[in-house]
Amino acid sequence: MGLDTSLPSIRQVQNLIQQAVTIEIKLLTGDILIGRIIWQDSQCMCLMNENSQQMTVWKQAIAYIKAKE
Amino acid sequence: MGLDTSLPSIRQVQNLIQQAVTIEIKLLTGDILIGRIIWQDSQCMCLMNENSQQMTVWKQAIAYIKAKE
Amino acid sequence: MGLDTSLPSIRQVQNLIQQAVTIEIKLLTGDILIGRIIWQDSQCMCLMNENSQQMTVWKQAIAYIKAKE
Amino acid sequence: MGLDTSLPSIRQVQNLIQQAVTIEIKLLTGDILIGRIIWQDSQCMCLMNENSQQMTVWKQAIAYIKAKE
Amino acid sequence: MGLDTSLPSIRQVQNLIQQAVTIEIKLLTGDILIGRIIWQDSQCMCLMNENSQQMTVWKQAIAYIKAKE
Amino acid sequence: MGLDTSLPSIRQVQNLIQQAVTIEIKLLTGDILIGRIIWQDSQCMCLMNENSQQMTVWKQAIAYIKAKE
Numbered sequence: 001m002g003l004d005t006s007l008p009s010i011r012q013v014q015n016l017i018q019q020a021v022t023i024e025i026k027l028l029t030g031d032i033l034i035g036r037i038i039w040q041d042s043q044c045m046c047l048m049n050e051n052s053q054q055m056t057v058w059k060q061a062i063a064y065i066k067a068k069e
Numbered sequence: 070m071g072l073d074t075s076l077p078s079i080r081q082v083q084n085l086i087q088q089a090v091t092i093e094i095k096l097l098t099g100d101i102l103i104g105r106i107i108w109q110d111s112q113c114m115c116l117m118n119e120n121s122q123q124m125t126v127w128k129q130a131i132a133y134i135k136a137k138e
Numbered sequence: 139m140g141l142d143t144s145l146p147s148i149r150q151v152q153n154l155i156q157q158a159v160t161i162e163i164k165l166l167t168g169d170i171l172i173g174r175i176i177w178q179d180s181q182c183m184c185l186m187n188e189n190s191q192q193m194t195v196w197k198q199a200i201a202y203i204k205a206k207e
Numbered sequence: 208m209g210l211d212t213s214l215p216s217i218r219q220v221q222n223l224i225q226q227a228v229t230i231e232i233k234l235l236t237g238d239i240l241i242g243r244i245i246w247q248d249s250q251c252m253c254l255m256n257e258n259s260q261q262m263t264v265w266k267q268a269i270a271y272i273k274a275k276e
Numbered sequence: 277m278g279l280d281t282s283l284p285s286i287r288q289v290q291n292l293i294q295q296a297v298t299i300e301i302k303l304l305t306g307d308i309l310i311g312r313i314i315w316q317d318s319q320c321m322c323l324m325n326e327n328s329q330q331m332t333v334w335k336q337a338i339a340y341i342k343a344k345e
Numbered sequence: 346m347g348l349d350t351s352l353p354s355i356r357q358v359q360n361l362i363q364q365a366v367t368i369e370i371k372l373l374t375g376d377i378l379i380g381r382i383i384w385q386d387s388q389c390m391c392l393m394n395e396n397s398q399q400m401t402v403w404k405q406a407i408a409y410i411k412a413k414e
Binding site: 041046051 | 351352353354355357358371372373375404405407408409410411412414
């Protein structure tokens, strides 16, 4: 199942990847992850966190994302 | 997967966007987000919050929305 | 995706709408919402609460509903 | 979407309905509901609780069910 | 929707059933259930717990399972 | 439903399996599991934990995974 790039939300994440924006991801667990998105697919996003460590985040667990202030 | 505008709930959010209504979004995390919806697609809504910051909210995490009193 | 009115649960909500029954909705967040259902679609229900305010409730967040005692 | 009666879990609930067994339903909210199942469809179960009140329980919110000891 | 026995996870549960292994099921509620799986279908597993009571567990509520140490 | 190896997230887990990397899995329950992934399918991952015990983790319950520091 490829990425549905007709969706604004998918294109927005593509932009965040290209512009290497530092973001906050709020998870349904209450966790807040901070870092840059490296890639996304239909199920996950890969985040490079502030310790330059890669985390594969399942989209099913995401409440919201926003650019870090 | 485009927006199913035959659904009253989709059309209602379209109206909230056009009328720039300030709303409250209650998330499954217990968070309450306040702001105006800028756009929606089948997976997400983009909210401009009270600090004029954009948040991409995953619809999967929404419990309910209502106009801010 | 229209409403599947072959389902007893969909028809039951249609009856609650027509009879303007006051109900309690228990959400997965633990919240209990009280009011009358105004409309439903495959994704949401619109509840008029006791302050005559409309809330769009995502069905994905519902644990159960019952008539208010 | 009718009931898939090829599934043992669907047939088991049909038996609980026919035998009017009093059961416990543990919800993902942590709630435990006690009563008899009156009907089920692909999305919900209707429970008559111990106060003879009907509750429509969304199957999405169920963790497990067992006969009440 | 029959069981997809091409999946290792489905076959693994079939083995646990045949070998009558005592397992722990961790639920998304935080509950830990202990017992033997008697049957499974695409939506549920039936567990015989340590009090020889049958519990129908919805697979949607499962975090993980492991053999009881 | 076989594994969709066109997805980067699926291939990444395949690499973690082949390289026997020790990882942390954060679950929606808040649990953090530590171990090596032995296999995955479309619904689950099998983790060998630090006590050499196998745990079948449902992908529906995963928030994120990362290599153990």
